[in-house]
Amino acid sequence: MKKINFKSSKLLNVAYPLIGVCIFLLIWFIASKIVDIELILPTPFEAIKQFFLLLGDAKFWVAIGNTLLRAIISFLISTLLASIVAVIAYLVPQFAKIINPIIVIVRSVPTMSIILLAIIWLTSFSSPILITFLILFPSLYSAFKSALDNVDRQLIDMSKAFNVPIKRQITHLYLPSIAPQSLDAMRSSASFGVKITIASEVLAHTAKSIGIYMQGHSLNFDTASLLAWTIAAVALSYLIEGVFVLVKKFVVRWDNEN
Amino acid sequence: MKINNVSKSYGDKVIFDNFSLHLEKNTITAVMGASGIGKTTLLKMIAGLTDYSGEIIKEGSVSYVFGESSLIPALTVKQNLEYAVKHLIANKELLNNSIFAILKELEMEKELNAYPKALSTGMAQRVAIARGFLYPAKYILMDEPFRGLDTSLKNRLQKYFLKLLSKDQRTVLLITHDVNEALLLADRVIVFDGNPINMVLDEKITIPQANRSINNNEIAPLADKILKALEK
Numbered sequence: 156m157k158k159i160n161f162k163s164s165k166l167l168n169v170a171y172p173l174i175g176v177c178i179f180l181l182i183w184f185i186a187s188k189i190v191d192i193e194l195i196l197p198t199p200f201e202a203i204k205q206f207f208l209l210l211g212d213a214k215f216w217v218a219i220g221n222t223l224l225r226a227i228i229s230f231l232i233s234t235l236l237a238s239i240v241a242v243i244a245y246l247v248p249q250f251a252k253i254i255n256p257i258i259v260i261v262r263s264v265p266t267m268s269i270i271l272l273a274i275i276w277l278t279s280f281s282s283p284i285l286i287t288f289l290i291l292f293p294s295l296y297s298a299f300k301s302a303l304d305n306v307d308r309q310l311i312d313m314s315k316a317f318n319v320p321i322k323r324q325i326t327h328l329y330l331p332s333i334a335p336q337s338l339d340a341m342r343s344s345a346s347f348g349v350k351i352t353i354a355s356e357v358l359a360h361t362a363k364s365i366g367i368y369m370q371g372h373s374l375n376f377d378t379a380s381l382l383a384w385t386i387a388a389v390a391l392s393y394l395i396e397g398v399f400v401l402v403k404k405f406v407v408r409w410d411n412e413n
Numbered sequence: 414m415k416i417n418n419v420s421k422s423y424g425d426k427v428i429f430d431n432f433s434l435h436l437e438k439n440t441i442t443a444v445m446g447a448s449g450i451g452k453t454t455l456l457k458m459i460a461g462l463t464d465y466s467g468e469i470i471k472e473g474s475v476s477y478v479f480g481e482s483s484l485i486p487a488l489t490v491k492q493n494l495e496y497a498v499k500h501l502i503a504n505k506e507l508l509n510n511s512i513f514a515i516l517k518e519l520e521m522e523k524e525l526n527a528y529p530k531a532l533s534t535g536m537a538q539r540v541a542i543a544r545g546f547l548y549p550a551k552y553i554l555m556d557e558p559f560r561g562l563d564t565s566l567k568n569r570l571q572k573y574f575l576k577l578l579s580k581d582q583r584t585v586l587l588i589t590h591d592v593n594e595a596l597l598l599a600d601r602v603i604v605f606d607g608n609p610i611n612m613v614l615d616e617k618i619t620i621p622q623a624n625r626s627i628n629n630n631e632i633a634p635l636a637d638k639i640l641k642a643l644e645k
Contacts (some may be wrong), residue, residue, distance in 0.1 A: 309479060332487070
């Protein structure tokens with residue numbers, strides 16, 4: 156009998172996650188049947204039906220666009236600033252010592268405090284951006300700084316021994332060395348950023364956003380629609396993570412080849 | 414190369430205190446001694462990778478063969494070699510030809526576009542040796558370049574190394590823990606004791622490398638001498 160090569164079977168790579176999703180839907184279905192009150196927990200079929208209805212609604216796409224825009228803006232600002240600060244901290248150890256307590260403080264502040272303060276300080280449009288930035292920045296900074304610290308000391312010495320120009324060191328040694336760890340951190344931050352943006356939109360009552368529609372459905376006990384928006388949010392996070400997986404596969408080629 | 418009255422400390426630990434060493438042109442000097450004594454520090458001082466007081470007079474630039482091959486995982490064999498010398502060999506054709514020629518010499522030309530991940534330890538070491546020779550320098554510093562290799566592979570790499578050296582003469586400073594390696598390759602063997610470092614043995618070997626064997630009447634007593642010096 157022919158043996159299946161489990162490691163290389165692309166079919167199984169798709170099949171396993173699908174089995175996971177089916178088990179999740181089954182548990183959801185059984186739970187909804189046990190609760191048996193649609194207002195509290197509708198069946199997955201009802202939520203999926205609502206989700207497909209949403210797809211045909213223009214307000215859905217506007218809300219997705221607005222939320223995504225805010226998430227992208229805060230992600231880009233966080234990434235840019237975190238990388239600049241991490242590079243300075245890497246080059247100037249004294250600066251790292253100064254910035255460290257600030258990072259720890261920002262990271263330790265409860266998410267809810269940040270959200271509530273940002274709502275007081277800013278408009279409902281911009282507060283989700285600040286909130287997402289404040290939550291993403293510390294973790295991105297730590298990831299970039301640790302990636303820089305992990306660049307192989309011997310490879311740095313080798314570059315110095317051969318007097319390799321700094322520009323080539325950056326493009327051929329530093330960037331490829333930090334890419335895997337940094338892209339992983341960016342992937343999880345980008346998808347987490349979408350979740351934080353939505354949470355902030357709920358509390359800041361941001362108009363034409365995923366958050367505000369979710370809140371509306373919650374107030375109206377329209378659980379099926381609330382879950383439909385949740386499915387949309389999950390799909391959005393999944394898509395963003397997927398983009399980063401592809402980017403990493405393309406950038407970190409040396410791990411895939413051979 | 415003249416190393417004159419060089420001193421170097423790490424905190425309270427004095428590694429070199431007014432240390433001097435002169436290396437003759439186009440010779441191989443093997444440096445031996447206990448681990449952590451400061452042999453690598455000596456190479457790093459010569460390469461300018463660490464600071465020191467005193468003077469090191471060099472007649473040209475210095476190339477380096479690191480012990481753990483030190484290849485950048487993200488670059489192919491060719492790119493790794495280009496990385497170290499591109500700024501010195503501006504002519505692209507000349508650079509490509511030089512890379513191909515040296516890899517061919519080491520029987521590594523098929524691995525030109527392979528990433529380090531796909532190379533065995535011996536292959537990676539050959540690339541490191543190729544890089545050491547490709548870099549236009551009067552001196553090559555070698556930090557245990559054959560460490561961790563099995564005997565037959567070590568012998569093969571040492572032959573490759575001598576073959577390259579016969580075509581492209583350099584002054585070599587080789588750190589090794591292997592007495593046989595020192596005796597088969599070096600023109601001079603130095604044994605360090607510390608701290609601070611002092612030379613407990615400094616022997617010249619005049620027999621041509623091709624005629625050397627560990628059972629040779631002149632080599633065998635030297636091996637005993639080195640082993641005794643290392644035990645001190």
